[in-house]
Amino acid sequence: MQLDEIARLGSSFRDPAGFMFTHEGTLYRQVNRFGSRSYDGLMESGLYAKLCQKGWIVAHEEVDAPVAEREQAHKIIKPEPVPFISFPYEWSFGQLKAAAIRTLDIQLAALKHDMILKDASAYNIQFCQGRPVLIDTLSFDPYTEGQTWDGYKQLCQHFLAPLCLMARRDIRLGQLARVHIDGVPLDLASKLMPRSSWLRPGILMHLHLHARAQAAYGESDTASARKTGKTRPLSRNGLVGIVSGLRSLIDGLDWKPAGTEWADYYQATNYSDDAFTAKSRHINAFLDQIEPRQVWDLGANTGHFSRLASDREIDTVAFDIDPAAVEINFRHVQKKKEPHLLPLVLDLTNPSPAMGWAGQERESLLERGPVDCVMALALIHHLAISNNVSLDRTAEFFARACRHLIIEFVPKSDSQVERLLSSRKDIFHHYHEDGFEKAFLKWFDIRERKRVEGSSRTLYWLSLKPS
Amino acid sequence: MKLVVFFCLLLVLTTSNAYGYLDPGSGSAILQGIIGALAAIGIVLKLYWHRLLRFFGLRKPTAYDDSDEDESTGRPDSRNP
Numbered sequence: 001m002q003l004d005e006i007a008r009l010g011s012s013f014r015d016p017a018g019f020m021f022t023h024e025g026t027l028y029r030q031v032n033r034f035g036s037r038s039y040d041g042l043m044e045s046g047l048y049a050k051l052c053q054k055g056w057i058v059a060h061e062e063v064d065a066p067v068a069e070r071e072q073a074h075k076i077i078k079p080e081p082v083p084f085i086s087f088p089y090e091w092s093f094g095q096l097k098a099a100a101i102r103t104l105d106i107q108l109a110a111l112k113h114d115m116i117l118k119d120a121s122a123y124n125i126q127f128c129q130g131r132p133v134l135i136d137t138l139s140f141d142p143y144t145e146g147q148t149w150d151g152y153k154q155l156c157q158h159f160l161a162p163l164c165l166m167a168r169r170d171i172r173l174g175q176l177a178r179v180h181i182d183g184v185p186l187d188l189a190s191k192l193m194p195r196s197s198w199l200r201p202g203i204l205m206h207l208h209l210h211a212r213a214q215a216a217y218g219e220s221d222t223a224s225a226r227k228t229g230k231t232r233p234l235s236r237n238g239l240v241g242i243v244s245g246l247r248s249l250i251d252g253l254d255w256k257p258a259g260t261e262w263a264d265y266y267q268a269t270n271y272s273d274d275a276f277t278a279k280s281r282h283i284n285a286f287l288d289q290i291e292p293r294q295v296w297d298l299g300a301n302t303g304h305f306s307r308l309a310s311d312r313e314i315d316t317v318a319f320d321i322d323p324a325a326v327e328i329n330f331r332h333v334q335k336k337k338e339p340h341l342l343p344l345v346l347d348l349t350n351p352s353p354a355m356g357w358a359g360q361e362r363e364s365l366l367e368r369g370p371v372d373c374v375m376a377l378a379l380i381h382h383l384a385i386s387n388n389v390s391l392d393r394t395a396e397f398f399a400r401a402c403r404h405l406i407i408e409f410v411p412k413s414d415s416q417v418e419r420l421l422s423s424r425k426d427i428f429h430h431y432h433e434d435g436f437e438k439a440f441l442k443w444f445d446i447r448e449r450k451r452v453e454g455s456s457r458t459l460y461w462l463s464l465k466p467s
Numbered sequence: 468m469k470l471v472v473f474f475c476l477l478l479v480l481t482t483s484n485a486y487g488y489l490d491p492g493s494g495s496a497i498l499q500g501i502i503g504a505l506a507a508i509g510i511v512l513k514l515y516w517h518r519l520l521r522f523f524g525l526r527k528p529t530a531y532d533d534s535d536e537d538e539s540t541g542r543p544d545s546r547n548p
Contacts, residue, residue: 238500
């Protein structure tokens, strides 16, 4: 085996217990000798079987080859693939909350098997089949009575702080996770929270007093080390109490998606029922021919058209800028137990960048592609007119994102475009159907063009030109 | 006396996690000790409160109390010691 055939993942370097690597397009995890007690403990304690049975952990099989670093290797495992890797700053409130509760439930299950979740990173959770799943098989250690939970601070930073801020201050503060890769600093969260939150015992202890304890013992950037303290042993009951307390605190946090930009979109558009049906029919016909394995619906709103793909068992990611629309979509996914739809928050004019160490820990949106098929329905006017992106640049972006594109052109005569232009000068002289086709033909071939009956819009199926 | 010293040493030695790769943060660890002590008292009080209610027949033992599905206790399953 040549080492150059093995590519270590940029995100997998912190824990010496093991690391992820790819070989010939397949993802593996090497368990190092250093992590043998963690892995063997997980497998032999019955915890792995229990978590698998509940669907709380990604399943894996042990394999003999390939071995990435033989002198350190204890085992090689092949985890089941996750259809799309998403990050906490792309999740809606409900998704972050579900991931937090799953993490805490896993901790309680682990303690029952005399194991402990040693960390609590939100990046260790992914959404598979519509449900939050732990993907880090090496997150466990044998539990020793008296020890504290190393991941407590991480849980508060990755989950509790952003959830409290979103629920009790402003939903947009969830985006702080994009700046702070190891979670929202607790002193910052404490400052931003409303004063009334000091009256909630859970928030008081785990957030406000936690921030002050960190400051007192010199952990925060703004404090000098003033004290040295001794950690007192934490009984099992005490640890369970902390974990259960955090669980009920987080479970009690709620945010209702109301007053949204898009809440009444379908009612407000100039779509007649006929046009709506026609649009669905054309998209279905395109999907029949494209037969994609994965679809990204950009500007998906609450996922009405995304479901044309996901209902065919195509893994579909429904992106939208509006956290309320994504929240509504996710609640629908949960309620209907839809396994193939993943709603995510994304501002397409500023999509998720590559982040972390060397810019390689968290992949950008485009690095997670290209995808078989992108759907961009009722989107182009927002990019071209609200954000002044030229049609040429838009076409180039889509050419990097996908192989097939289902895109709707919305002309200036459409009421939605009229609304966008009502408060500004029309400087968009190339924004018309011919200009659109000219820009996209540089990268794509037009496979089909359909008028959406009952509207002035046109739906295109475009295929990337062979390079 | 030797035994007492041995157990004290054992307790001190086992409070640190030898395998961890994360910095738990001294403030976070100390806070856990304090909240944990309060929580442990709470859990014991709750247990006795429920036992008292059961004793007076005010609350029936439910499947939830020690079901295998219930992860809320975080304790090894007491039915299979």
